[in-house]
Each structure stands twice: as structure tokens, then as C-alpha cells.
Amino acid sequence: MSDATGIVGEFFSLKEGTDADLLAMQVGDFYEFFGDDAETVADELDLKVSQKSSHGSSYPMAGVPVDELTPYLKGLVERGFRVAVADQHETEDGHARTIDRVVTPGTLLETTEAQARYLTAIVEDDDEWGVAFADVTTGQFFVTNAPDREAVFSELYRFEPAEVLPGPTVRTDDETLDRLRERTDASLSLHPTEDFAPGRARHRLREQFGAETIESVGIESEAAIAAAGAVLAYVAETGQGVLASMTRLQRYGAGEHVELDATTQRNLELTETMQGDQSGSLLDTIDHTVTSAGTRTLRAWLQRPRRSEGDLRRRHDGVAVLASAAMARERLREELSEAYDLQRLASKAASGSADARDLRAAADTLTLYESVRGIVADAPELVDSPLADRLDELDRSAIDDLARELDAAIVEDPPGTITEGGIIRRGYDEELDDLVERHEAALEWIETLPDRESREHGITHLSVDRNKTDGYYIQVGKSEVEKVPDRYENVKTLKNAERYTTDELEEREREILRLEEQRHELERGLFEEVRDRVAARAELLQDVGAALAEVDVLAALATHAVRNDWTRPELHDSGALEIEAGRHPVVEKTTEFVPNDLYMDDDRRFLVVTGPNMSGKSTYMRQAALIVLLAQIGSFVPARSARVGLVDGIYTRVGALDELAQGRSTFMVEMQELSNILHSATDESLVILDEVGRGTATFDGISIAWAATEYLHNEVGAKTLFATHYHELTSLAEHLPRVENVHVAVDGEPRSPSSSGSSSRPTDENDGEVTFLRTVREGATDRSYGIHVADLAGVPDPVVDRSQDVLDRLREEKAIEAKGGSGATTQAVFDLSAGTFTASGARSADGGDPAANADSGGRDGDRIADRFGDSAEDVLEELSSLDVNETPPVELMARVQELQDELDGR
DSSP states (O other), X not given: OOOOOHHHHHHHHHHHTOOOSEEEEEETTEEEEETHHHHHHHHHHTOOOEEEEETTEEEEEEEEEGGGHHHHHHHHHHTTOOEEEEEEEEETTEEEEEEEEEEOTTTOOOOOOSSOOEEEEEEEETTEEEEEEXXXXXXXXXXXXXXXXHHHHHHHHHHOOSEEEEOTTGGGOHHHHHHHHHHOOOEEOOOOGGGGOHHHHHHHHHHHHOTTHHHHHTOOOHHHHHHHHHHHHHHHXXXXXXXXXXXXXXXXXXXXXXXXXXXXXXXXXXXXXXXXXXXXXXXXXXXXXXXXXXXXXXXXXXXXXXXXXXXXXHHHHHHHHHHHOHHHHHHHHHHHTTOOOHHHHHHXXXXXXXXXXXXXXXXXXXXXXXXXXXXXXXXXXXXXXHHHHHHHTSOHXXXXXXXXXXXXXBOSSOOSSTTSOOOBOTTSOHHHHHHHHHHHHHHHHHHHHHHHHHHHHTOSSEEEEEETTTEEEEEEEXXXXXXXXXXXXXXXXXXXXXXXXXHHHHHHHHHHHHHHHHHHHHHHHXXXXXXXXXXXXXXXXXXXXXXXXXXXXXXXXXXXXXXXXXXXXEEESSSOEEXXXXXXXXXXXXXXXXXXXXXXXXXXXXXXXXXXXXXXXXXXXXXXXXXXXXXXXXXXXXXXXXXXXXXXXXXXXESOOOOGGGXXXXXXHHHHHHHHHHHHOOTTEEEEEESTTTTSOHHHHHHHHHHHHHHIIIIIOOEEEEEOSOGGGGGGGGTSTTEEEEEEEEESOOOOOOTTOOOOSXXXXXXXXXXXXXXXXXXXXXXXXXXXXXXXXXXXXXXXXXXXXXXXXXXXXXXXXXXXXXXXXXXXXXXXXXXXXXXXXEEXXXXXXXXXXXXXXXXXHXXXXXXXXXXXXXXXXXXXXXXXXXXXXXXXXXXXXXXXXXXXXO
């Protein structure tokens, strides 16, 4: 506790009573920070630090004007700080300051970002997980239960919370906390254990949403109830005052949305690329919305695709009619571009932070709703469409009433703050009109005073003005002071003029000040009454905002479909997936894309995809997943035609993220992701697998890939696309009835090196170039063209040529001479069918015959020792014991090189 007194002492006393990271305390026209808080704020926001003396000590001080707190507060909170705000209140004894609110990353209202800002609570109770998400900026409140921790992290990835409240058992689970810190950007905040108690949480939910809401919504999970109750308690504790905007509790579950685990959302680059950039994501590519609410809604659709065929058909119908009605679509987009974010305004009104400009924008947007409805009603293509139905769901009478009230109350162009006055329109309140008229009359008397005094006394240089020090005054130039009448009382002498006042002027000034105070007080009260009535209609504002946002999204999807020749998908309940001339929605924007077909049905559920690296296998599989996903958000898709069987989940295993820092190898990550798929996918899911098993030894990898294929085919039954370099897997099509092979075609075949020593690189008849056609055809490919890819990547020519030579010998099961730097070579044979490796001899640089080192019964240890030293037998013994089945190829090559170096004496 500091020994400071006065303002500084009060600051430290208030700071001690809060667990916030920082305190902003109002001191007159500024919010001040002292001590370490001042240093922190100055470092984070580039503020100037000064010194404040108190009780013989000096303390760092930084401050911001009262009217400018919001952007600084936003900057601090977005950096993860919890900031307590102590406002100054007038009392009979002077000033009093109390902490009225604590602003946290999950309760920040003042945001201009289109993205939702969720506060999340996670509860685990007897292996049952409950999760609640609340966006205080819009009042949206979602709750669900999850079967395990992985499912929780999938939901966190969907909602991208700004702040997480871990429940009592979660906060003691180091593994979960570590993953929360590593895998999310959310701030972690500890909240009292008692607020997670199911009984207390249930009471809070009933108070907030109604006595029967929990039962009517169908929330049965105690963990989910505890999470939702903790969120409400936390929001109430921060004092943000936004609980009134939380009018609707929404439960969601697996049956409503397509399951997208965190890995899949990342692999498909829905809202950001694998590098963490928004540019190049699917959202960035298709987002043509013109409102922030529209962008937020489109993001939510991408992260939570629907499974309801009826809902999706309505969305597709909406996109279809807007695609065909170009003029109406553009008129809608132009009109919507002027719309205010009503969902966020509802929260601002409920918190008491909405200003006059907010309410003016609300009036204009509510009026705009009727304009949008009129455009839809006037367009023949739209009049009977789902758009008209969606807009007609709303209470038009209530919307019109609120719009008219706001328009009657708030001036067309209100000032930025409610303390300036001039907010309420004439004719709204008789008492205010009377005060305004009297105030204006008094001001007019002041304004005409110079002319009257000049004419009466013949004074040329006479003016009337006002400042904070002197109030109203009459100013006369020095050359004419002799004309000043006796009733003028001198108040100040300047270099070239004198200032005066009169009894009448002072009386008028007192009247003006009294009228201004009465006018501002009455106007502020009227404004707050209007704002309270708006807050009471929060649900109506949210409904109108949601409807306009949906129209914006459908118009945006129609715009993208028209510009990029996308087509409406046909939805059905069978397991078929038929795509004709499909394209990748992002890649097609940056390259000349080669379309491809895809056909799967109940008899063709598993496609083994082979082909060279860089040929387009991954793109082909990802585009299939994205086409399904786009169809299930209600969008058109990049294809000539598409028939999509609805899926309950999309699961991908495409590449392994480097998590070595977390103690998990790439292979471990790969196996954990595969495990999640095998446990989670159903016969209604779509599974995308890319190179499963490549993170371990070759034969281990083949075995895992083979077994996974059998399990997915026999037990899970999901529609699966499996890209692999293990050509052994293509033989499964001969044994498993629903497995088929497809491959990415290549123009040109590699040629073995000629005896004349010509280049051994892959060639075709077009002067040695292999062309990747990026066209998918039936059947399996016969080779991987890996050496050609190495050549394309710029691997030095000697390595490429030598690679081709080794590959040819391996295929023919011939001996390979391992060449050392000293000229010595070791001969080795790989038996591909048995997976064994043996050394057959060695030859020195002088050209000695390796056959001389072996007799008909095996190796002659003495003669080998004579040539290569005593270590030769050990080297040969280790070579013979190497197991290709258990050794990854790179490790195997490295070990052979080490043994060769031993033989060379290096």
C-alpha cells in the first residue's frame, strides 16, 4: 500500500480493491493512471509520462481526456489487459470516485471490428464438458456440451473467443491450460468457483432468460448450465451493463451443424491461411458483404455449416433469385451499405454507452429496413422469394413505431457527445421547446447588443464576446473610451482596448447560464429516456439487424457466384457426391485452373488418389471438401454441376504442424489426428487423408495406411479421399468392394539412362519435359515422379542424375555402389520384396575386385580386415542387421553413409 495521499492516494486505494490489471481514474476532464500503471500505459500506447508529487514522493502519471478514453481503452483491452474504470461523481462534499466497470477482452463494447467478440466459459464435470459463448457486443448467447476436450477445442477454434473463463476443474488441469495458451489468442481469467455452481448458475439463467427457458431450450447438461451461468455472473460483475441485451439463449448441438474440428478448419483455411493471414482464406475470397454485420454472419456460416436441408434450400433459393435479378441485387447492396450494426447498438443502448449519433443511425437503419423490403417487393424475381419471407417475419409495426419515435426525438446531425446539447428535435417536448426559445431569445439580445450600443453612443469599435474568465463583456477600443457611458463598469484593461460590463448584461448572462443548465439537464434526461426505450427493444433491434445481415450475405454470395460462374448445388440425403468440372474456390482466383470431376456413391465410397508430388492431389481433395462445405452454408459452388449428399462432419488430415516445441513429433501429431478421425467420423461424414503414415518408417507407414483404409471402409463407412505415395494401397481396390483408384495424370514418362551416359532425368518426347496435366483419371498411377519434382525444385544435377540411377537399380533389384568421397565404394543390395539390406563387398580406389573379398560361402573376415581394418567386420555385421521395415528412409541413408565413412577411415 502506498503512503501517497490526495488524488494519488485515492488511486492506489481504489486499485487495491480491484483485481484488474490497470485502473483509469477520472480526475476532472481527464482519466489518470499513476505509478506502474502509468508506465505500462505509456509503453503500450505511446503516452507521455509526467511526475505527480504526493506526501514527499514523486509518482509517474499519464492521462487521457475524458472524451478520448474509448480508443485508449480499446487498445489496452485488445492487448489482453483488464482495465477498471473509476468515474468521478459530484457529491455535497465535493467529488467521489468509484469503480463502476471493469473492461476485459471479452466484455469490450467499443469495437469496430466486424468479427464477433466472444466471452467463453469452459466447465468439465465427471468427463462431461460444457461450453458457453456470449458476444456482449451483439447480445448473442450460445451454449453446448461436448463429449471430450478435443471437441471443446474445435468449438474454441470456431468461435475464436477473446477471453476464456476456465471452470474449477479446468483451471487445475495443466494440460488443458497449456493448450489454451498455445492454441488460442484468448485471455484467461479466473472467476470465483461459486459462480460455476450448477444451482447458482441455473438461478441466474432463469432470472435472465425466463423460468422455463432451460427446459424449453433443452439444456440438460449440468456442465453446460454451469458454464452459461458463470458467463452471466462475470458480465454482471464487470459492470458493463449489457445483460439487458442478452435476450435469447441458444443451444446448439451436433445434429444442427456440420462437425469441423480445429484441424479441419485450419487445413481448409476457412478464415485464415495456414500462415495465419486473412488474405487468401476462403472468407477473404468470397466476402462481398457491405456491412460489418454481414461479414460477421458470413464468418459464422463458414465456421458452423448447417445440416438442415430445408434451411439450406431456402438459402440456395435466396442466392438463386438474387443471382438472376442483377439490378435489384445491386440496389439492395447499395441500400445496405448505409446500414448501421443494430445488433451491436442494442448492447450499447443496454449498457448506457450509446450516444446521439448511435440513435440517429438506428433511426435511419430502421427506416432503411422498409426501403430494403420495398426493393424486394418491387422486383418480380424477389417478391415471392425466401428474402421476402425473411423480412416479413419481423414486426413491421413495431419497427415503424420505433423508427418514427427516434426520428422525432433525435436531430438529423447530432453532436458527438450528449453533453454538448442540441440533440433533441424541436417539437418533441414542449418544456424543452420553451427553454430553447427563451435561451435563443437571450442569445439574440446578446448578439444585437453591439449594434444597439454603437448606434446609441456613437462608438465605432465596440464588440461583445465571452470567455471562461470574464464571462460576457463589452470591449471598446482605446481611442473611443471617452464615449463610454457611466453605466459601463470596467473589468479589464488591455493594451489597445478596455473591457466593460453592465448590470443588464450580467443579468442576461445569469439568465443564459441558468437556461443552458436547465436545457442541458432536461435534454440529457429526455435523451436517456429515449435510449432506455431503445434498450427495452433490444430484441427487435437484434432481429432487424440479423435479417439485414442475412440479406447482405445472400447478396454477397450471389455476387460471387455470378462473377465466377458458380452453380447451384443439388442437395440430397443419399451418400452420393457428384461433381462435374469442380474447381478450388481460392486457387481458381490466382491461377489458370484445370477443373476435375469427382464421383462417389454408396458403392464407391473410398477413393485412393495417387500421382506425383505437386501434381494437384491435395488441391483436388481440398476442393471436394470446400465444395461440400460451401453447399452446406447455402452458397453456390465452383463447378459445372454438383450433386451433394449432406454430411454430418468434414474431417481432414493434411500435413502435420510442427509441434516439436510442445514435445509432440510430427508423427505423433499425425497419429493423434488420425485417431480423432477414426473415432469421430460416421458413415455420413466426409474424410480427407493426405499421406497418412509418411512420418515413420516406410513399412510401418504402409501398414498404418493399409489398416486405416480397411477400418474406414469396413467400420466407419465415411466418404473418403486418401492421397498416398504408397502404391501398395492401390491393390486394395481389388479386395475391398467400395474402394476405387484415381490418379492425377502426367504427360510423358521418365527414361532410364542410356549406355552413352546421357542425362537420366525424367523425359518425354517433348525435349525431356514431364508435364503435370492436373487432370484426375480413373485407375492408379504407376510411379511418383519424385525425382522430376526434385529437379523442378532446383536440386543439383549430379544428385538428380544419381537418384535416377539408384532408382533404376532398386527397381531391378541390382547392387548399388555407395560412392565415398575418397573414391572407395561399398556395394549394397536392397531386396524390395523382403525389405532387407545386405552388403556384398567393397572396392578401393585402386580398382580392386570386390569379388576377391568373398568366398563361395560368404565374406572372408581376414581378407576384409586386411583391406579395411579391424572395424570392417563390425560394419558388415551392422549392415546385415539393418531392418528396412523399421528404419525411415532418410535415417537409413544417413546410417549407410556413416558406415561407409568408417570403412574409409574417416
